Amino acid sequence: LLGCTGVGMSGWHIDGTFRSEPYSHSIYHMVSVAKSGGDTMFIPLTEVVESFSPEQREFLDHVWMLSDRRNHLCHPLIYLHPLTGRPTMCFHQGMTSGFVRDYDPTSGKLDLLNEEENKSVISAIQSAIESATVYSHKWLETGDFILSDNLAVGHRAGSIPSSVETAGLRILHRVTVAGKTSPCKNVLQKQECCY
Numbered sequence: 781l782l783g784c785t786g787v788g789m790s791g792w793h794i795d796g797t798f799r800s801e802p803y804s805h806s807i808y809h810m811v812s813v814a815k816s817g818g819d820t821m822f823i824p825l826t827e828v829v830e831s832f833s834p835e836q837r838e839f840l841d842h843v844w845m846l847s848d849r850r851n852h853l854c855h856p857l858i859y860l861h862p863l864t865g866r867p868t869m870c871f872h873q874g875m876t877s878g879f880v881r882d883y884d885p886t887s888g889k890l891d892l893l894n895e896e897e898n899k900s901v902i903s904a905i906q907s908a909i910e911s912a913t914v915y916s917h918k919w920l921e922t923g924d925f926i927l928s929d930n931l932a933v934g935h936r937a938g939s940i941p942s943s944v945e946t947a948g949l950r951i952l953h954r955v956t957v958a959g960k961t962s963p964c965k966n967v968l969q970k971q972e973c974c975y
């Protein structure tokens with residue numbers, strides 16, 4: 781068997797948070813559609829960010845996510861989309877080892893949030909997502925495809941695919957487009973580190 785199974789089941793995320801420049805776009809192409817199950821869900825991240833209360837935003841604006849993969853890269857949780865300039869999020873609910881306060885990329889020093897602070901970050905994100913507009917895509921035909929702005933739209937696997945025996949084989953190909961920018965914390969940093 782080639783490929784990966786159970787992809788995207790670990791929670792809401794964008795693709796490529798383990799890279800210094802997360803993927804700019806993700807392309808999904810349905811190669812074999814199951815008779816039932818296997819939806820993919822999408823969520824607009826600016827809406828999520830803008831739904832934080834002023835107190836939450838004040839706190840979260842100082843928070844960076846620490847990837848649990850490869851080089852344990854640190855990205856600002858909330859930053860400005862490199863093309864639109866609108867606030868968006870760099871996050872992965874299933875591939876984050878913790879959160880850091882006011883990370884300084886030049887020193888690399890990690891001021892890790894304590895357990896209670898970590899919980900409040902996770903809870904704030906989850907609550908905001910639950911109140912945001914979710915688009916759940918039902919894959920209907922082989923050949924269907926979606927092109928997503930990976931930096932503006934979060935996603936996750938939705939309903940659990942039915943068993944191969946009852947629903948047939950579900951095969952979804954994904955192509956990612958290499959990102960050109962590292963998430964930047966503010967406009968000043970954007971000028972320094974983007975493009």
Ligand SMILES: [Fe+2]
Pocket residue numbers: 788793794795935
């Ligand atoms: Fe993904």
